[in-house]
Amino acid sequence: MIRAARGLAGIAFLLSLPIPPARAELTLCNRTSYVMEAAIGLSKGAVASTRGWFRTLPGQCRRVLEGPLDADLVYVHGRIPELYGTAPTPADGQIDLCVGEGNFSLANALNCPQSERVRFAAARPTDSPNGPTINLAEDADYDDAQARLAGIQRLLVIGGYDATPIDGLAGAKTQAALARFLKDYKLAADAVAKETFFDTLLAAATNPQGGGFFWCNDTHYTVMAALGVVEMGAIVVRGWYRIPAGRCLRPDLHGDPHRLYSYAEAVDAAGRTIKQGDAALSWGGHVPLCTRASRFELSDHKDCAARGLASAGFAVIDTAAQPTTVVRFALPP
Numbered sequence: 645m646i647r648a649a650r651g652l653a654g655i656a657f658l659l660s661l662p663i664p665p666a667r668a669e670l671t672l673c674n675r676t677s678y679v680m681e682a683a684i685g686l687s688k689g690a691v692a693s694t695r696g697w698f699r700t701l702p703g704q705c706r707r708v709l710e711g712p713l714d715a716d717l718v719y720v721h722g723r724i725p726e727l728y729g730t731a732p733t734p735a736d737g738q739i740d741l742c743v744g745e746g747n748f749s750l751a752n753a754l755n756c757p758q759s760e761r762v763r764f765a766a767a768r769p770t771d772s773p774n775g776p777t778i779n780l781a782e783d784a785d786y787d788d789a790q791a792r793l794a795g796i797q798r799l800l801v802i803g804g805y806d807a808t809p810i811d812g813l814a815g816a817k818t819q820a821a822l823a824r825f826l827k828d829y830k831l832a833a834d835a836v837a838k839e840t841f842f843d844t845l846l847a848a849a850t851n852p853q854g855g856g857f858f859w860c861n862d863t864h865y866t867v868m869a870a871l872g873v874v875e876m877g878a879i880v881v882r883g884w885y886r887i888p889a890g891r892c893l894r895p896d897l898h899g900d901p902h903r904l905y906s907y908a909e910a911v912d913a914a915g916r917t918i919k920q921g922d923a924a925l926s927w928g929g930h931v932p933l934c935t936r937a938s939r940f941e942l943s944d945h946k947d948c949a950a951r952g953l954a955s956a957g958f959a960v961i962d963t964a965a966q967p968t969t970v971v972r973f974a975l976p977p
Contacts, residue, residue: 670709670718670769671777674700675786677794677810678724679842682780684708685719685741685753685764694741694753694764696721701842702795703788705774713776719764720778726886727802727849727893738766786812793818796836799845800825802896804856851892857904857963858894861887862974865910865918865925869973870935871895872905872958879905880943881933881958887973905931905958906971920976927973929959 674680683696686709698708719739741764742756750756769776786794790812797818800807805821826833829848835841861867870883887893887908897904907928910918918925932955934948948955963969 670713671774672708673705673779675781675791677798680722683721686715687717688715692753693751695749703792718767720767721762721764739764799849802849857969860892860972864889867908867973869908878943882941902964904961907956907958928957931958933958
């Protein structure tokens with residue numbers, strides 16, 4: 645069974661400490677290179693509440709609580725769009741709280757089925773000119789401007805434009821990739837400064853144009869895919885990437901992209917593998933590599949079953965001889 649995981653995108657928070665009551669409004673700043681949706685948890689005594697989802701762009705701050713911050717502890721949960729694939733290692737959480745979809749506010753976030761709970765990490769708001777502020781951060785420790793540029797770089801790379809390294813610095817490769825993107829999509833130079841530019845980048849990353857490798861799902865099912873890339877002489881497999889029906893997705897490549905390993909399975913709305921007879925509806929090949937049910941990154945492919953892992957047959961994809969490589973998932977005739 646494969647499930648699309650929601651999780652923290654390598655977010656770092658300060659440890660939680662008691663919060664004096666009657667402080668100013670709470671602000672959330674996204675200093676990661678990922679478009680983020682966040683939920684806030686507040687606990688006071690034996691009561692915990694949650695609210696969300698607050699969409700924040702890389703380098704963006706937004707107010708997430710109007711009025712005084714009256715809570716003993718504050719918690720945060722962040723999630724990223726599936727097109728990013730495997731995010732950096734999640735931060736450890738401290739508590740499972742209830743969440744909803746869309747714009748939600750739950751007064752009793754401890755009373756719901758386990759399936760409606762996610763893991764929240766404790767956060768300590770810091771003082772800023774805007775009042776108490778929670779910073780979502782990566783190891784790179786970007787400031788706001790660097791986070792925004794790193795977010796643009798990351799989506800350009802996923803969309804097939806060479807804006808590496810993803811470092812938040814406006815180097816020659818980033819400038820060239822950005823210029824090419826604007827030309828390909830017939831955008832004016834001032835489009836980069838607009839808030840809607842990230843929506844354009846996300847759409848382009850999902851349905852990319854130009855060279856590179858991407859999957860296209862031609863079925864009416866959701867497809868979960870895993871990709872192996874040679875890094876330092878080893879095949880590193882990352883999964884799962886969620887590809888909705890009728891959509892294409894370009895995974896974020898690492899290492900040597902000239903030989904790739906691809907495997908995918910169709911799943912239902914609950915994340916259960918679609919079966920054709922006794923076999924999974926899948927697309928792969930004859931190279932056995934390890935996988936697991938939840939999101940993963942694996943480089944050791946010996947004795948998968950003995951280590952509690954699954955094994956799947958991956959197809960070898962040679963991308964060296966062609967600028968654009970498309971793997972299409974279609975139903976058998």
